[in-house]
Amino acid sequence: MACFLQYICQKYTTDMKKSIIKPAVMILLLFVVAFYGCKKDEPVNQDQKSIENEIALDVYTDGAQLTKDRIIYYHEPLFDDYYNSFLDGTKFKESNEVIEGDLFMLIADVASPVRSGSRILSATHVAVEGDHAYVSYHYNEPNSAPMSAELYEGQIDVINIEDPTMPVIEMSGNTNRADFNTMFLDYEGLTPDRKLWLGASDYGVGGAVFELGLMDGVIPVGGELQRFKTASGSSVNGLAKAGDWLYATAGRTTGGSFSFEADDMSLVGSNEYSNAKYAAVSGPEAMSKHVVLRSGNSAELLVYNVSEGHELINTIDVGSIQPETGKSGILVKEDVCWVSAGYNGLKAFNLESGELVHTLSPASMVPEAVVNGVAMDNDYVYVAAGSAGMYICEIVPGQAELLVVERYDYGASANYINVGNSLIFIANGKEGLKILRRVPPGDYEIICDYDEKGVPFCIEENPDPLCPDLMGHLDVALPENQNALIAHPEYFTYPKTLVLSEEATVYITFIDEGAGWKNSLGTYTYPAGEPPVSTDDINNKLLVYPNASRKNRGGDLEPGATMRLLGSYPAGTTLGAFLVAHSWVGLDNAPGGLTEGFFTHYTNENLNINGLQQSLIFYDESCDAIILTFEDNKIPAGDKDFNDCIFKVIVDPPSAVDVSQFIPLGE
Numbered sequence: 001m002a003c004f005l006q007y008i009c010q011k012y013t014t015d016m017k018k019s020i021i022k023p024a025v026m027i028l029l030l031f032v033v034a035f036y037g038c039k040k041d042e043p044v045n046q047d048q049k050s051i052e053n054e055i056a057l058d059v060y061t062d063g064a065q066l067t068k069d070r071i072i073y074y075h076e077p078l079f080d081d082y083y084n085s086f087l088d089g090t091k092f093k094e095s096n097e098v099i100e101g102d103l104f105m106l107i108a109d110v111a112s113p114v115r116s117g118s119r120i121l122s123a124t125h126v127a128v129e130g131d132h133a134y135v136s137y138h139y140n141e142p143n144s145a146p147m148s149a150e151l152y153e154g155q156i157d158v159i160n161i162e163d164p165t166m167p168v169i170e171m172s173g174n175t176n177r178a179d180f181n182t183m184f185l186d187y188e189g190l191t192p193d194r195k196l197w198l199g200a201s202d203y204g205v206g207g208a209v210f211e212l213g214l215m216d217g218v219i220p221v222g223g224e225l226q227r228f229k230t231a232s233g234s235s236v237n238g239l240a241k242a243g244d245w246l247y248a249t250a251g252r253t254t255g256g257s258f259s260f261e262a263d264d265m266s267l268v269g270s271n272e273y274s275n276a277k278y279a280a281v282s283g284p285e286a287m288s289k290h291v292v293l294r295s296g297n298s299a300e301l302l303v304y305n306v307s308e309g310h311e312l313i314n315t316i317d318v319g320s321i322q323p324e325t326g327k328s329g330i331l332v333k334e335d336v337c338w339v340s341a342g343y344n345g346l347k348a349f350n351l352e353s354g355e356l357v358h359t360l361s362p363a364s365m366v367p368e369a370v371v372n373g374v375a376m377d378n379d380y381v382y383v384a385a386g387s388a389g390m391y392i393c394e395i396v397p398g399q400a401e402l403l404v405v406e407r408y409d410y411g412a413s414a415n416y417i418n419v420g421n422s423l424i425f426i427a428n429g430k431e432g433l434k435i436l437r438r439v440p441p442g443d444y445e446i447i448c449d450y451d452e453k454g455v456p457f458c459i460e461e462n463p464d465p466l467c468p469d470l471m472g473h474l475d476v477a478l479p480e481n482q483n484a485l486i487a488h489p490e491y492f493t494y495p496k497t498l499v500l501s502e503e504a505t506v507y508i509t510f511i512d513e514g515a516g517w518k519n520s521l522g523t524y525t526y527p528a529g530e531p532p533v534s535t536d537d538i539n540n541k542l543l544v545y546p547n548a549s550r551k552n553r554g555g556d557l558e559p560g561a562t563m564r565l566l567g568s569y570p571a572g573t574t575l576g577a578f579l580v581a582h583s584w585v586g587l588d589n590a591p592g593g594l595t596e597g598f599f600t601h602y603t604n605e606n607l608n609i610n611g612l613q614q615s616l617i618f619y620d621e622s623c624d625a626i627i628l629t630f631e632d633n634k635i636p637a638g639d640k641d642f643n644d645c646i647f648k649v650i651v652d653p654p655s656a657v658d659v660s661q662f663i664p665l666g667e
Contacts, residue, residue, distance in 0.1 A: 057223055102595075137157075178208065232256070247279050249293075256270055291303055343369075356400070375418050380394060443596070467623030491616055497576045504653060506649065512643075519548050547593075610636075
């Protein structure tokens with residue numbers, strides 16, 4: 001009877017998140033409370049194998065269908081006026097004012113799961129490890145909804161990010177017993193049996209931690225969640241592990257910080273207080289620091305030793321965090337704790353001294369900014385700022401205030417953010433998940449070194465000077481701003497690569513470019529009749545022009561500049577070409593001045609991100625010239641005039657290529 005009354009007491013006095021207490025129930029409750037009294041749970045060791053704490057997880061393994069239903073791919077550059085101008089109907093090719101330095105792309109949107117009754121779940125947290133990202137969801141019920149089992153829904157997506165340009169949902173698991181609010185992925189243990197802990201609101205017991213054993217990074221089919229109750233609190237909001245302990249924070253009006261033995265999840269200690277919002281640790285080992293954020297008007301960081309005694313070693317005044325119901329994520333890195341302070345911006349405190357060392361103040365952001373979360377890599381601070389989107393900031397030496405580099409405003413609420421494997425994950429509640437990418441360096445061999453403008457030092461005398469009529473013929477075939485797909489659909493029925501019928505030497509001559517980006521051109525080869533199925537099949541990418549831009553148009557190439565490809569190619573070789581869109585960013589901004597670019601276009605169209613043709617090959621009989629042209633914007637964006645980058649291909653001896661197969665030019 002006492003246990004039942006304690007459950008009733010807890011359910012109707014601490015679970016305000018999901019209840020409206022009716023008058024009759026309140027009278028009965030007050031009578032029961034007056035007669036028996038309510039008391040808080042004491043930390044206890046739990047029966048790890050009790051049936052009621054083993055909850056089946058429904059696992060869906062049809063990753064292809066999950067991906068098809070819920071992922072939309074974009075592969076679009078961010079912060080690039082030239083590219084985005086095509087999306088809103090304007091164009092200004094004469095402008096070279098594009099972002100320098102690091103490049104960022106929108107890779108994909110992942111839609112939130114939808115349950116029966118058209119109930120949309122909310123993305124709450126992202127954990128990243130190796131080739132996988134894990135996304136948690138809960139059901140964000142309508143305000144003042146009566147408490148019922150139907151208000152609880154939790155899901156985990158496992159996203160394979162082995163190819164960061166094409167993330168896919170590998171599987172998902174869900175339960176209707178609990179909301180999943182937060183996660184912690186164990187950094188220890190072998191990959192086959194790594195643990196994933198989930199902080200939850202559970203219909204049966206209130207605040208709880210669920211343990212899930214992964215198998216080779218994914219959810220085992222038929223796997224079960226093990227449930228462990230925190231002593232009080234209706235919702236677990238934060239999880240962190242260090243040494244032998246897993247730490248959970250739970251509850252707004254009642255709750256606190258709770259310590260579990262990570263091996264068997266026995267509850268071994270608690271520190272009870274209100275507004276326990278989030279948890280983080282300074283490192284994975286014992287004697288590092290465990291940090292708890294208490295939110296509200298008088299917010300503070302509580303700093304504990306990671307030890308059996310779990311001693312409080314520092315309390316740091318954070319100031320006001322509003323709204324109190326905000327996400328208020330924290331991140332500890334190098335003994336500095338970054339605090340998401342809602343409308344009061346971002347603050348970072350030294351855990352030893354308590355000194356405020358960094359800020360992103362409201363004055364540096366738009367008025368609607370509500371800082372919910374923060375993530376970092378080696379160069380940038382990424383801030384999830386609610387309806388203001390995401391801020392990318394730099395730490396300026398000797399300056400407390402962060403420097404805002406860019407803001408990504410996309411019309412949804414950025415609630416949580418994490419980084420890993422060159423990807424940036426933004427959880428947006430019911431709007432799902434955004435996956436961005438910070439573009440890394442390219443993956444190609446370079447023919448020879450080059451100067452500060454990307455011009456190769458090994459440019460040589462042109463063995464076949466440009467024909468004076470060539471550009472006039474090209475202007476007729478590919479008029480500026482004319483959609484070649486519509487005006488000349490016949491162009492796209494001709495071959496896209498060159499096949500050598502005898503041993504030959506090949507040269508590439510720069511003719512012209514009309515692009516706003518600083519693109520790079522390269523070549524690759526493969527045996528005739530054995531085209532690459534994927535880019536993984538190409539292992540001989542050769543960069544010819546690091547910056548294929550004309551003099552006074554972003555580069556320093558002159559028409560007629562010629563490069564000889566390395567060696568000679570045997571009979572039966574197919575020669576393909578690739579164009580890396582906006583790969584060149586300058587020596588001051590990237591190692592070698594090059595990045596992987598926004599995307600790479602191949603003459604083998606099946607290798608392109610969009611699966612569409614981005615290049616054409618012509619033969620001008622009167623000029624005896626093979627001409628290769630590219631559209632640098634990813635179709636269907638861009639003007640599709642296919643004259644953004646123009647090159648001449650010289651084959652010695654000329655008889656090694658059947659030129660009659662190419663699009664006729666100059667007729």
